[in-house]
Amino acid sequence: MVLPGLLLLLLLLLAGTRWLWGWWKLRSLRLPPLAPGFLHFLQPNLPTYLFDLTQKLGPVYRIRMGLQDVVVLNSNRTIKEALIQKWADFAGRPQIPYGKKNLDLDLSLGDYSLTWKAHKKLSRSALMLGVRDSMEPLVEELTQEFCERMRAQAGAPVAIQKEFSLLTCSVICYLTFGDKDDILVHTVHSCVQDLLQAWSHWSVQILEIIPFLRFLPNPGLWKLKRFQENRDDIVREQLKLHKDSLVAGQWKDMLDYMLQGVEQQREGTDAGQLHEGHVHMSVVDLFVGGTETTATTLSWTVAFLLHHPEIQKRLQEELDLKLGPSAPSSQLLYKNRMQLPLLMATIAEVLRLRPVVPLALPHRTTRASSISGYDIPKDTIIIPNIQGANLDEMVWELPGQFCPDRFLEPGKDLKTLSFGCGARVCLGEPLARLELFVVLARLLQAFTLLPPPDGTLPSLKPQNFTGVNLLIRPFQVRLQPRNLMPQDQGQNP
Template structure:
């Protein structure tokens, strides 16, 4: 007991010395103002709390998250200055303990630090997403969405927990694009794996390790659970990679995994900034599942929640769909490239993304060389957090920013440059797929059903889960899906065939 107390005292002294040394090194810089305290992560609705601090400190300031000092950017102008105009300076990622663990020591696009090898890894994955599935992506999103609507029709009139249904739908889309397989057993296995991993990773016992790294020297059941979740994840991904290597044919690809495995093979014999390995393909698959399931499912859930609160917008959307596609749920289609035919649907998606960006604080950046923002010095190695939700609620940019008003995007000269997917070199890799899914799923859902509250008329809360970790999650709710026309079922079956 005495030994443990002495060890804790020694570690505390070392941490204090580290902080003092850090302050000494920065003594001659013109740094952003520092917010008092170090328990900001305990604040509910953290993005809104960070935005409120701008009233006294301006859009750029520093604060402490445990032992880590960070700079927070709270406006569109400051975020774009850092992430677009000075993107090279701010392209790094902090190498915190949980990132290293989850990303196989950062052989990862989302969490990996900036390097030429990282750029090659990102290029390969983007090519797989945009080229390897270009001809099949939209038809398969359409078919899987139609199958989803058929399943919902079976439950017509009964309260449905729509978040879980959206989560399974987005997971099935990622499964098919990545592995060429939408079999229910595989989809549910990967869905449960992602859910377990994210829940474990978001737990306070892991978050505190990132803020106070020396605590990893002490027993931590949460860390053991996270390692087990990662082990399960890696086992499932490796099984799929083996299956692909055993059956793929050179020069042909059935899905993204085939494309990336063959891309790694080509890269080995070409000169480049290092060597891409099978481990990079492994982590690309992980990124696609973590970044492409719950994020899109959460945005779809927020859209349904807002439409339940605004039935007049839902009515106008259905009128727009009926004008363009025929009454009820006809067999007509509007392809994504022709989405301008549905301006209100596009505006509604834009407004949901503005109000509820699913990763409201993005992922933290790190400066890889000294830089500046708005006249403040930002030293090398500083962690920088872009408050995307705060930027979307900036009263100097958006009129009545907290109100759900899709029509703001229909006005002449409307500001459409929200930051829901980030910007610059670290913009979300799956943005194009996510936007396609949001368009197709909401189109087909509103074409086939009217969204109604459950019996008793209880509407979902529009306040996020106050302690939701990385993702901005809607609080659990149910919705009734009332079919709009009997002809819908026949049309959907025909489309699926």
């Protein structure tokens, strides 16, 4: 017992010395105001709590996270100044002190470098060029299959979040692996769920506040690493299958496209040269970042429409006017999405009120910079409070209210920051927006959303914020088909 105690004391002394040295270096700078206290990150609704602090401290301030200060940005103006106007200063990522293997190969959490830029370019090209032509037909096909499954459960309460999650996982599986086999989809879906639950557990999250605890026994961290190994086994198997069947100059999915892109780069002498490990981690980011986020936004939309049936009715009237109650899929094209302005406005309003990643992912300054006149030293961790920016009264009138019509007002160019901005903008934004449009259009065209028989409406209060995502509380919905015979349409089973 003496040796572990001495080790812990030594770590505390080293951390304290480092903090004092950092304080001494920063004493002459004009830093953002510091929020008193040390337990900010334990707040159950952290994004809203951080936004509320702006009433006393302004839109830019510091909070303590363990022994280091973190700068929080809470307005459109300050976030855009940092991530767009001075993007190169704020494009870095902090090191993750737990359970993240191959961090230098990771696209979402990897640090900014020439290799990272090449990695991002390859992944974006795979999404926008490799599967661009097949993306919309695929989402349409899988959405139609989803609606048929829902029609088989017509009138019965459905846990819609899980159904959306399986749908978005199917889309990613098909785009990435060229396969929508049910066994593969459920295997990947289960893996993603395990990872997200393990990552958001308090025993893992506390390591961000007290990093040296990673040296102590931690069953939660061990579980996370086991799930990561399982994840990597799934990806390695798919990589092998794709390499064995690869034909030069041809690709059927994103994995084929990226493998060929890596092979072409090997013939050059780029400083940002990539290898198979980068392709592996691109696949990981696609699944972890592209499955539950979109499914959660779809679930939030259903919840808001259950609370606002008048908006749902207007949406269905818009769809019927433009498409008819049973229009063929060829008439529903994403390029014509502005013919459905209320649907686009509703999606925008849900993304504004419930951004799935409300605090984005943390940034790190690559060099000394400034925001709103405050000095920001090199290697400072920056948290863009996207939810706070989306509630900014300087931009939004009555920001806490659900009002899609705000996006229909002529002469206003309102845009949310829900997918981030600048060099680190969400890579999957085009796919996510396509999925939201197609799934919601087809769902509302085919069904009327109703609460369960007892009339219980879903809570619009998010679950306690842990990890990264702003999760909705579980709820059920009834999907009543809209193509009933006239004498049946007045029934409410």
